[in-house]
Amino acid sequence: MEVPNTSFVQNLVIDSSNPFYLHPSDYPGMILVSKFFDGNGYGAWKRAMSIALSAKNKLGVLYAETAQNLWNELNSRYGQASGVRVYQLQKNIYQISQVSSDIATYFAKKKSNWDELNVVNSIPSCTCGAVHAFSKREEDQRLIQCLVGLNPSYDMIRSNILMMQPIPSIDRSYGILIQDEKQREIHTTTTDFIVSSASMHANTG
Incomplete structure (x- = not known):
């Protein structure tokens, strides 16, 4: 064999x-x-x-x-930063409000539009010192966009964030808002339990 x-x-x-x-x-x-x-x-x-x-x-x-030809064709047809698409994305970002969404869902909706805006309106890479200042300014603008769309019940925590020096990053602000949201949930749960217990005692009294 x-x-x-x-x-x-x-x-x-x-x-x-x-x-x-x-x-x-x-x-x-x-x-x-x-x-x-x-x-x-x-x-x-x-x-x-x-x-x-x-x-x-x-x-x-x-x-x-x-495959590269196909990818290039898609980029040529849909990947160019048109004024119309940039306008639509910027409009979406400012129109998105929290309403009935939780903080995580609300931020995710904003981020989805930011991510696409980064792709269709990308900025050429730069190694100069100005890139850090520009990135910080862009992040501050996005933080303001998020704070503007929050529900009125977050007015106090929003004011606290805006009064911080320097203005905190989006990640830190997100953490602060998530923590505040969880505290609200705990408070609501505790209040509902007290009301429910009081009602039960009243009915059995």
Whole structure:
């Protein structure tokens, strides 16, 4: 019986780190992102698709000629920062209010628009010192955008955040608001329990 050439067999095995390696869980028609691209929200879709491909080590495959041509065509058609799309995103950001949403959901809605705005209206990379000042100014503006849309019940905590020197980051402000929200939930739960107990005692008295 002829013994297979070991080196030949090993050469047939594709290294799992190779972009062309197919994991057993990969299959044709596999859905990589939850939302199909319909011509709207290209920036957010591209970012989600890039992350999904990168996680599967397939981002490098896009540099194949046909795939790259397709990617370039999508960028050319939908990826350009048009004044209309930038206007729509900026308008969305200012129109989003908390209303009945919790803090986490409210911030997520704002961030979704910020992320797409970053893609369609990206700023060229810069290594000068001004980039830090610009980033801080942009973050301060986004914090104001978030504070403006909060419900009136957050007026006190909003004032406290605005009075801090220097103005806190979005992450720190988010943490402060989440903590305040949890305290409100505890207070509401305690109040409801007291009212319920008092009512029960009144009915049994």
